[in-house]
Amino acid sequence: MSAVLKTVNLVKIYQDGAIPVPAVRGVDLQVEPGEFVAIMGPSGSGKSTLVHMLGGLDARTSGEIWLDGKRVDTLSESAWALLRRKKVGFVFQFFNLVANMTVGDNVELPALLAGVSPKVARERRESLLGALDLTDRADAAPAQLSGGEQQRVALARALANQPSLLLADEPTGNLDSRNTRDVLRLLGKVHKEGQSIVMVTHDARVAALADRVVSLFDGEVVDDGRIARRRRGTAGEVIDLR
Amino acid sequence: MRLHLLALLAKEPAHGYELKQALEQTFGSAYPSPNIGQVYVTLGRLEKDGLVRAVDVEQSNRPNKKVYYLTAKGRDHLTTWVDEPTEGPRVRDEFFMKLVLAPLTGIADRMALINRQRRHYLSLMSDLNDLLNRTSPSDRVAMLLIEGAMLHLQADLDWLERCQEDLA
Amino acid sequence: MSTALAGSRWIRADLRARKGQAVLTVLAVAGIVAALITAATLLEDGTNPWRSLSAQSDGAHVWFYTGDSPEVALGGIDGVTQIAGPYRSAPVTVAQDGKREPAALRAMPAEPARVAHPLVAEGNWLDAAQPDGVVVERSFASSLRLGVGAPFTIIALSGERHTLYVRGVADTAEHGFYPEWTPGLAYVLPEMLDRIEPMMGRSEWVTGLRLADPDAAQVVSQRVVVMLEDQLQRVYTWREVRGAMELDNRLLGTLLALFGVVGLVAAALALANAAGGRVLGQLRDLATLKSMGFTRGQITLLLVVEHGALGLLGVALGALAGWGVMAAVLGPTSVAPVPVLAIVAGTALVVLAAVGLPAWRGGRTPPIPAAPASPPRGHLSRLARLALLVRLPPALVLGTRDAFTRRVPAFLTAFGLAVPMMMITIGLGVWATLDNFLSHPEQVGQHAGLYVRPGKLEAAEARRIAERDKDVAAVYPGTDVNALAPGEARSVRVRAVGSSTQPYPFPVVEGRRYARQGEAVAGQGLLDLLGIRIGDRVRLTVGGSPLIVRIVGRTVEPDQDGVVLSVGLDSLAAKDSVPPEYYALALRPGADRAEVRGRLLAESAEGLDVQAAVNPADRLSIIRVVIVALIAVLALIGLANLLTASALGLRDHAFDLAVLKAMGLTPRQVMATLVTGTGLLVVLGVGAGAAAGASVVTGLIDLQGHTSGVGAGIGRPPSPLTLAVAVVIAVGTALAVALIPARRAARAQVPVTAR
Known part of the structure; x- marks a missing residue:
């Protein structure tokens, strides 16, 4: 089966006045279906820029992006938008729920946007909220929810249209450890169900959920490898072994 | 394990098997389960150092069991351990x-x-x-x-x- | 379809989240539209009363007078739908307060006619139970100072006196206003007319034709002329009536249009500011929508639909309210549809245009939802540096810095205040011009305060009586005649007053006064009509004899649309000028016209006919109502702008405020900072607006005067004091308004979190 996502020599250069500032310099990346890739690296290493480009939120300077076997880096802004509706889900650090809409509406919006009938959209909303254990908060405003709950809603919204690819930019960057655990559990769950995920993170606990870690440094990939899983045992054993 | 046992004995006198059970109960899976022999060897050393003292308690139709309790010296030792700060993790690894x-x-x-x-x-x-x-x-x-x-x-x-x- | 559904969901949520703001926007637009419609209708009604009178009275469009009752099948004429009359009409003289006024007594039945029925304004219509009742046309009644129940003494041609009693006062659309349109009109029952004037030969018959298409009046009147031939005495159409009733409304119309356009601009600014501010606050949400798959065009459309819908709702509400109020006050047919439709269409277009720009900007939001939007900060503006240099308190410095941090909104805020302020200044200028008309009538050609007609006396006697009065400064003999200009179908008024030795002091704004025989001054209207300039010679015909004059100056001429030629009496042929028709009396300063008039009447034993000059400002008094209303609306628009601006400013500052407080600024200082930020923009905007208004106001009024024939030279800027007071009030109100949110913000606990 072909890769969900493939980039070839992807480059992004910002113009700061007359000085070109390279943010991403030639990234080759391939994500297989169902794979969970974590992108790590110090701040300023270009990880956010990379993931924004993968979702078409930012235009690439050169290089190629292939999504589901189709070349997408040449798409216009509008075409990208149409593509995102069905193929790409986004989760951000600051949740980015539409502040004025209720939690339920936030989850329902992408389904409506993708052209699903209002009835189906309503059903999908119910099932997603049910899975998140947020059914009773459906009519609350996002601001009334805790950070973790908001991020879970954002995740539900990103997954509403069963996208080929879930892109996440520091999804736990703004959460405390308890909320992080909630979001992690959910991410792990959708990954087990076969969702392909590319996630930028700083948080080793989140990254450790991934199948693969890609380390960026100064806009380049410096390491790309699978995370080995070996040990089993009780807390005392695992930790003592260290 | 010396100090763990001293701490448990500070609460109440106990015999070896009770101590093993108390250890398991307190730490759960966070601590590998100690074997009973190890517990008795440690208790013996503690007794030799004068930190605990054992008293034989008669039991009907079973051998006597030894119940251990903390001595004053043992309590001092325990207090010193709790009071002093613990070393941080090593960085020069x-x-x-x-x-x-x-x-x-x-x-x-x-x-x-x-x-x-x-x-x-x-x-x-x-x-x-x-x-x-x-x-x-x-x-x-x-x-x-x-x-x-x-x-x-x-x-x-x-x-x-x-x-x-x-x-x- | 799918996006429409998703979009509508978003719009609904957004509107729900800011009900107050949305309602304010709708109300502001509605207020402007309602004010415009009200003003337009009032103006239309005030300056062109014929339309609504005709509509209410089902008036006829063609009227003609015949010697005998017309025996022709008038209903057979194409386009005639209904016929009024024929009614018998007899000429009489009304004797009232020693004056004798010509009148026509019209016989009408007690039951109201279906067509062209007079509209009873006071009292009742004729009733067979009161045979000596009379219903008097309103302008005639007010000229004679007649009220319901007053005696109405008439002298028939036979010399016989009859006393009737006023039963009602009525409006009609068939007749211009007395005294411009003579004779005056009164209605009696047919039996009474037969008693007053039994001789059929001394009366005539009046018939009115109501047409399907008023524009066909000319054709129909031609047919009537042909059909009736020598029976016909005279015929006129609704156009003449309307023309007679119409005030010179070009001045008003242009003013209204100007106010309307600027009101719209101000409304557009208010909308653009409101929508822009909202979009700025929504940038994160918009970015989120984009990341979910809304395209740029869809976002733009979404915003246009949301904010445009508010504006259009306002337009609709305003149109309904304006229409409703006018219909309630003036009757359902009084609202002219064309200006209303024009206003609605105009405002709708303006609304969409105003919303378009912020929507387009919103559509261009990059889809990367950055960390919570933070306002640009840091650089001290030059003004702030200056403030620091002169050691102003820190609150002022910070406020100054804030005022110009966001340049475009700062400009929009200042501009949004400058435009209404400019219009208010112009309105005050118009007001000052009207005041100037009143306080210095000589500057608008009203040097004379009284006009004396000899009446029963000899001309020389009249002159002697006038000259003897202690308050009369000068007496100028005068005569008004009509002259025909070559190649012009219409006649022009020639006003011969004063003489070359004692010229009447016309307010000449260009050239000079006439000084010799054969010299004349003219109003702008005449110059435009004949296409001549000062220095040209014109040849007119007065009653068959030629009048050749050279135009040496231009006067301010408020009468007859400025189509007036003024000469010395000695320039006219003797047959026209001797004896003079009237004497124009210039009064000493401070003299009371009514007092002088009373003395003159007493002196001449009621033999003289003394009239006070009508000041054009009196006729234009409706402008004042319009000015006040529009100033109120403009002030509201300005305030709406300001509220948006300060809300936006607060949003930007929510974060800074916490820092400022942490740094040790007291709530009072925080408040001062915020108020300074808005206040500077207010002062700038109001100052610029007042300056711009003051600099264009005289030019505008003069331009208007030029086009209306009055001529340039009448415009007056508002007095410095008025202007200063207006500026102070505007700034003060604005600051007070800015103070409310600032106070709340200064007191509020501001959380130091990134949302």
Whole structure:
């Protein structure tokens, strides 16, 4: 089966006045279906820029992006938008729920946007909220929810249209450890169900959920490898072994 | 295990098997289960050092059992241990030595070292994640232990990043 | 379709989240539209009363007078739908307060006619139970100072006196206003007319034709002329009536249009500011929508639909309210549809245009939802540096810095206040011009305060009586005649007053006064009509004899649309000028016209006919109502702008405020900072607006005067004091308004979190 996502020599250069500032310099990346890739690296290493480009939120300077076997880096802004509706889900650090809409509406919006009938959209909303254990908060405003709950809603919204690819930019960057655990559990769950995920993170606990870690440094990939899983045992054993 | 037993005896006198059970109960899965022989050997040493004293208690149709209790000296010893601050984690660890010395030898470059180490840490983290998922939330002590380990690991990874930024 | 559904969901949520603001926007637009419609209708009604009178009275469009009752099948004429009359009409003289006024007594039945029925304004219509009742046309009644129940003494041609009693006062659309349109009109029952004037030969018959298409009046009147031939005495159409009733409304119309356009601009600014501010606050949400798959065009459309819908709702509400109020006050047919439709269409277009720009900007939001939007900060503006240099308190410095941090909104805020302020200044200028008309009538050609007609006396006697009065400064003999200009179908008024030795002091704004025989001054209207300039010679015909004059100056001429030629009496042929028709009396300063008039009447034993000059400002008094209303609306628009601006400013500052407080600024200082920020923009905007208004106001009024024939030279800027007071009030109100949110913000606990 072909890769969900493939980039070839992807480059992004910002113009700061007359000085070109390279943010991403030639990234080759391939994500297989169902794979969970974590992108790590110090701040300023270009990880956010990379993931924004993968979702078409930012235009690439050169290089190629292939999504589901189709070349997408040449798409216009509008075409990208149409593509995102069905193929790409986004989760951000600051949740980015539409502040004025209720939690339920936030989850329902992408389904409506993708052209699903209002009835189906309503059903999908119910099932997603049910899975998140947020059914009773459906009519609350996002601001009334805790950070973790908001991020879970954002995740539900990103997954509403069963996208080929879930892109996440520091999804736990703004959460405390308890909320992080909630979001992690959910991410792990959708990954087990076969969702392909590319996630930028700083948080080793989140990254450790991934199948693969890609380390960026100064806009380049410096390491790309699978995370080995070996040990089993009780807390005392695992930790003592260290 | 000496101080663990002293601490348990500070609560109430107990015999060896009771102590083993109390240890398991307190630490749960966070602490490997001690074998009974080890407990008796440790108690014997403590008795020899005058920190505990054993009293034989007669039992009908069974051999006498030894009940241990804390001596005044034992209590002083325990107090001193609790009161003094505990050493922090070691930073000048082996990896640091490798990182500083490896380039001199030409055997490996730093970036490769850092990358390998990061993967190792992440794989440890992944194990801890699994462990966390398998541990029942009611096992508070185990949970805290795991989270502590994770936070240490996170700190190690952050430090790795600093190394990469400054040395690479 | 799918996006429409998703979009509508978003719009609904957004509107729900800011009900107050949305309502304010709708109300502001509605207020402007309602004010415009009200003003337009009032103006239309005030300056062109014929339309609504005709509509209410089902008036006829063609009227003609015949010697005998017309025996022709008038209903057979194409386009005639209904016929009024024929009614018998007899000429009589009304004797009232020693004056004798010509009148026509019209016989009408007690039951109201279906067509062209007079509209009873006071009292009742004729009733067979009161045979000596009379219903008097309103302008005639007010000229004679007649009220319901007053005696109405008439002298028939036979010399016989009859006393009737006023039963009602009525409006009609068939007749211009007395005294411009003579004779005056009164209605009696047919039996009474037969008693007053039994001789059929001394009366005539009046018939009105109501047409399907009023524009066909000319054709129909031609047919009537042909059909009736020598029976016909005279015929006129609704156009003449309307023309007679119409005030010179070009001045008003242009003013209204100007106010309307600027009101719209101000409304557009208010909308653009409101929408822009909202979009600025929504940038994160918009970015989120984009990341979910809304395209740039869809976002733009979404915003246009949302904010445009508010504006259009306002337009609709305003149109309904304006229409409703006018219909309630003036009757359902009084609202002219064309200006209303024009206003609605105009405002709708303006609304969409105003919303378009912020929507387009919103559509261009990059889809990367950055960390919570933070306002640009840091650089001290030059003004702030200056403030620091002169050691102003820190609150002022910070406020100054804030005022110009966001340049475009700062400009929009200042501009949004400058435009209404400019219009208010112009309105005050118009007001001052009207005041100037009143306080210095000589500057608008009203040097004379009284006009004396000899009446029963000899001309020389009249002159002697006038000259003897202690308050009369000068007496100028005068005569008004009509002259025909070559190649012009219409006649022009020639006003011969004063003489070359004692010229009447016309307010000449260009050239000079006439000084010799054969010299004349003219109003702008005449110059435009004949296409001549000062220095040209014109040849007119007055009653068959030629009048050749050279135009030496231009006067301010408020009468007859400025189509007036003024000469010395000695320039006219003797047959026209001797004896003079009237004497124009210039009064000493401070003299009371009514007092002088009373003395003159007493002196001449009621033999003289003394009239006070009508000041054009009196006729234009409706402008004042319009000015006040529009100033109120403009002030509201300005305030709406300001509220938006300060809300936006607060949003930008929510974060800074916490820092400022942490740094040790007291709530009072925080408040001062915020108020300074808005206040500077207010002062700038109001100052610029007042300056711009003051600099264009005289030019505008003069331009208007030029086009209306009055001529340039009448415009007056508002007095410095008025202007200063207006500026102070505007700034003060604005600051007070800015103070409310600032106070709340200064007191509020501001959380130091990134949302």
